[in-house]
Amino acid sequence: MTSQAVTEALKKDTKTLVGPPLWLLAELTYDCPLHCPYCSNPTQLSETKNELTTEQWQKVFSEARDMGAVQLGFSGGEPLLRKDLEALVKQARDLGFYTNLITSGIGLTEKRIAKLKKAGLDHIQISFQGADPELNDAIAGRGNAYQQKFNMAKSVKAQGYPMVLNFVLSKQNLDQIEAIMRLSCELEADYVELATAQYYGWAYENRDHLLPSREQLVEAERIVNEFRDQQDGRGPHFIFVTPDYFETRPKACMNGWGSTFLTVTPDGSALPCHSAKMLPLTFPNVKDKSINDIWQQDFSFDYFRGDDWMPQPCKGCDEKEKDFGGCRCQAFMMTGDMHKTDPVCSKSEDHHLIQEAIASATSPSNPIVMRVNQKAMKHAENTQLNITRIKI
Amino acid sequence: MSTLTITPTMTPSLNRMFRFQWEKAQDCFVLLFPEGMVKLNGGAGEIMQLIDGQKNVQEIIDVLHAKFPDAGNLATDVNEFITTAIEKKWLYHD
Numbered sequence: 001m002t003s004q005a006v007t008e009a010l011k012k013d014t015k016t017l018v019g020p021p022l023w024l025l026a027e028l029t030y031d032c033p034l035h036c037p038y039c040s041n042p043t044q045l046s047e048t049k050n051e052l053t054t055e056q057w058q059k060v061f062s063e064a065r066d067m068g069a070v071q072l073g074f075s076g077g078e079p080l081l082r083k084d085l086e087a088l089v090k091q092a093r094d095l096g097f098y099t100n101l102i103t104s105g106i107g108l109t110e111k112r113i114a115k116l117k118k119a120g121l122d123h124i125q126i127s128f129q130g131a132d133p134e135l136n137d138a139i140a141g142r143g144n145a146y147q148q149k150f151n152m153a154k155s156v157k158a159q160g161y162p163m164v165l166n167f168v169l170s171k172q173n174l175d176q177i178e179a180i181m182r183l184s185c186e187l188e189a190d191y192v193e194l195a196t197a198q199y200y201g202w203a204y205e206n207r208d209h210l211l212p213s214r215e216q217l218v219e220a221e222r223i224v225n226e227f228r229d230q231q232d233g234r235g236p237h238f239i240f241v242t243p244d245y246f247e248t249r250p251k252a253c254m255n256g257w258g259s260t261f262l263t264v265t266p267d268g269s270a271l272p273c274h275s276a277k278m279l280p281l282t283f284p285n286v287k288d289k290s291i292n293d294i295w296q297q298d299f300s301f302d303y304f305r306g307d308d309w310m311p312q313p314c315k316g317c318d319e320k321e322k323d324f325g326g327c328r329c330q331a332f333m334m335t336g337d338m339h340k341t342d343p344v345c346s347k348s349e350d351h352h353l354i355q356e357a358i359a360s361a362t363s364p365s366n367p368i369v370m371r372v373n374q375k376a377m378k379h380a381e382n383t384q385l386n387i388t389r390i391k392i
Numbered sequence: 393m394s395t396l397t398i399t400p401t402m403t404p405s406l407n408r409m410f411r412f413q414w415e416k417a418q419d420c421f422v423l424l425f426p427e428g429m430v431k432l433n434g435g436a437g438e439i440m441q442l443i444d445g446q447k448n449v450q451e452i453i454d455v456l457h458a459k460f461p462d463a464g465n466l467a468t469d470v471n472e473f474i475t476t477a478i479e480k481k482w483l484y485h486d
Contacts, residue, residue: 020417022429068417070429098411098424122411123426162409164426190409191426 018305020068021262021295024097025274026057028085029266030077033106035141035370036129037206038168038197041077042277050267054084056287058091060264063291065095069262072097077266080107086119093120100125102166105149106142113152113159124156125164130172131179139172141370153187165189165236169196169220170210171361177220181227184236194224195241200275202371204333207357208364217242245354249319250326250342257304257328262295270294272301275329279338304328311339313347396478398449398471404483405445412440423482430482439473443483449474 029051030041052060061072072092079085080103092099101116105126113124128149130136136146156163165187167173167180177194184192196217197203197210212220224240244251254261254273263271268286271277281300284293295301303309307320314325325331326342334343334353343350406412411424421437423430432440438459442452449470456466477483 023427068415070415070417070422070424071427073427096413098426098429100426122424125426160408162426 018259018295021064021260021291022069023071023073023261024061024064024069025073025075025261025263026060026079026088027075027077027263027265027274028057028079028082028088031081032076032078032104032371033081033142034078034104034145036139036168037202037368037370038139038170038210039202039371040198040200040274041371042201042275043205052264052266052268052286054087056268057084057088060286060291061088061092061095061097064262065092065097067292067295070096070098071100073100073102075102078104078107080112086115089116089121090119093122098122103127104140104145105152106145108148108152108155110155110159113155113161117159117161121161123162123164125166126153126156127166127168128180128183129168131176131183135173135176150187153189157188162190163188164191164193166193166195169194169212171212171216172210174212174216174220177223178227181224181238184238189236192236192238193241194238196243198243199245200329200333202369205369208361208366209368211243211245211358211361213362214246214358217246244327244330244344245358247344248346250323250330250344252323253327253330253342256324258295258301259305262291270298270301272304273329278329279332281338309339311341313345314341317347396475398474400450400453401448402474402485403445403448404443404452404474404478404485406440406443407481407484410482435469436473439470440477 032039032041064072074085074088079101082088089099089101099120099122101121101123102125116124126149128136128146129139130146133144133146136149137143140146153163153165165184169177173180174196180194181192196212199207199211203210221240221242224238228238258272261273263274263276264286265271265274265277269277269283270286270289270291271283277283281303283300284298286294289298304324307315307325310320310325314320323342323345326344328338330344331340331342332338335350340350341348343353345351409425413422413424414420415422418431420434421432421440423432423440438456439452442455447455453467453470456463456470460466474483474485478485
C-alpha cells in the first residue's frame with residue numbers, strides 16, 4: 001500500500017467514526033386518510049403491499065437500539081393504519097426507546113389510546129391544519145377531521161400522555177395564529193410546533209399556494225411573541241419555525257447528513273432524511289443490510305459527511321460547521337445538482353431562485369394539488385402524474 | 393416569577409413528561425422527552441436516581457452522604473441541582 005493510500009484509508013476511517021443514529025423515524029405506511037397539500041411524503045408513493053412486515057420492523061428497532069438509538073418516531077402516512085402498531089410500540093418500549101406516535105388523529109379512539117398506553121407508548125403528537133373546523137377540514141381534505149382531532153387531543157391528555165400539537169402553517173392558515181395558540185391552551189398541549197411548511201414532496205408542488213409573504217410572517221411572529229409574553233411561564237411551550245426561504249443562511253439540515261437521523265420508509269429504504277429518496281444516490285434497504293452496516297459503511301450515508309464533498313462558497317466558508325452547506329434535497333430540487341450550496345444561502349449563486357419563488361407565491365398560476373392516497377392513485381386516470389386536482 | 397427556595401422537607405418528584413434512564417451508548421443517565429434528550433452529568437445522575445416522589449430533600453442528601461462519605465457537604469450541590477431541575481420543569485415539588 002502506498003503512503004498516499006494509507007492516508008486515504010485513515011481519512012476514510014476517521015470519517016466513518018460517527019455517533020449513533022439517535023433519532024429513528026419509522027415511516028410505517030404512506031397510506032393516509034387525509035389529503036394535505038403540504039405533505040412532505042414523496043409524490044410518487046409505493047404500494048402498501050411492499051411494506052415491511054412486523055418482524056422486519058422489529059429487527060430494525062432492535063439493531064438501531066443496539067447502536068444507541070434512543071428516540072423512535074412512528075410516522076407515515078398515518079401510522080394508525082398499521083394493525084400491528086401496538087405490537088411494534090411494545091417491542092420498542094421494552095428495548096428502552098422513547099416512543100413517539102406522530103399522527104393525524106384520524107383512526108384514534110379512546111380505546112386505542114388506552115391500548116397504546118398499555119403497550120408503553122410515551123408520547124403522542126397530533127397534527128392540526130387550522131383552528132376551526134371549516135379551514136382545518138378544507139386543508140385536510142376530509143370532513144369532521146377537526147372534531148375528531150379535538151376530541152382525541154382531549155382524550156390523549158386525559159389519559160396522561162405528554163402531548164405535542166403540530167400546526168403546519170402556510171399562507172392559508174397563518175392569519176389564524178392567535179386562534180391556534182388559544183386552541184393549544186384549551187387542549188392543554190405541552191409543546192406546540194407552529195411550523196411553517198417545508199417545501200418537499202407535495203408541498204414543493206404547491207409552494208405558490210403555501211409560502212407566505214414576508215409581511216404575513218412578520219405579523220405572525222409579532223402575535224406569537226405577544227402571546228408568549230402574556231403566558232408568564234404557564235401553558236404550552238410554543239416553538240415557532242419560520243420558512244428558511246426568508247433566511248440568508250441555510251438550516252443545519254438533519255443536524256448534518258448521517259449524523260443523528262435515520263429514516264426507514266414503508267418499503268425498507270434507509271435514508272439520512274425523509275426526503276433523500278429524490279436524490280440521485282442509491283440508498284440501502286433494511287431487508288438487505290443491518291442498520292449498523294447501513295449507518296457505518298454505506299456509501300450513501302457517508303457521501304455528505306464531513307466537508308470533502310463541498311463546493312465553493314461552502315468549502316471556504318467559516319460557517320460550514322454550523323449549517324453543513326444546508327439541505328441537499330433543496331439544492332437538488334432547485335438547481336438540479338445535489339452538491340451545490342443550498343440556494344437559501346445569500347452567498348449561493350442560485351439565491352435568486354429563492355427570491356423568484358417568493359415573488360411567484362404572490363400570484364399562483366396553477367391550481368392547488370391535494371395529496372391522494374394509494375387506493376385513489378390506482379384509479380387515477382393520469383397515471384403518469386398520479387395526482388388529482390382539487391380546488392380549495 | 394418568585395425565587396425558588398429549596399427546604400429540607402420538600403419532596404421532589406419527576407414530571408411525568410420526562411423519562412429517566414441509563415443510556416449505555418451515552419455512558420450516562422438521561423432524561424427523555426418528546427423528540428429530545430438531556431444528558432446528565434455524574435452528580436446529577438446520582439441525585440436523579442433518588443428522586444422517587446417519596447424521599448424529601450434531606451433524605452436524599454443523607455443517602456448521598458452514606459454512599460459518598462468522602463465527598464464533603466453535598467447539600468449545596470443537591471439544592472442547586474433541584475432548583476435547576478424545577479426551573480426546567482424536569483421536577484415538581486409539593
